[in-house]
Amino acid sequence: MQLFLIHKKEGESYIDLYHRAKTANAKINWVTPQALTAEQRSEELTLFTILNALPADDHLRNQLISQKDVSLSNTFHSFLRTDKDTAL
Numbered sequence: 388m389q390l391f392l393i394h395k396k397e398g399e400s401y402i403d404l405y406h407r408a409k410t411a412n413a414k415i416n417w418v419t420p421q422a423l424t425a426e427q428r429s430e431e432l433t434l435f436t437i438l439n440a441l442p443a444d445d446h447l448r449n450q451l452i453s454q455k456d457v458s459l460s461n462t463f464h465s466f467l468r469t470d471k472d473t474a475l
Contacts, residue, residue: 391436430459437462 441448
């Protein structure tokens with residue numbers, strides 16, 4: 388998803404930027420199950436943002452995306468355990 392990579396290009400109009408963002412959002416809505424509540428959709432987008440923010444070769448990212456039902460809560464707890472282990 389390119390929603391979080393969108394930046395105004397030099398010389399691009401604000402309207403064109405708006406349309407690119409709306410197009411990216413429509414793609415997200417198209418692949419998101421209709422049965423999700425607004426809260427579930429928000430959690431899915433937050434989870435995607437977090438996983439997308441990690442480097443592609445990050446071991447924790449790879450472990451999380453290989454899980455069948457990774458959730459925002461599981462991700463938080465994995466981050467917390469990893470940070471605590473690193474602090475020791």
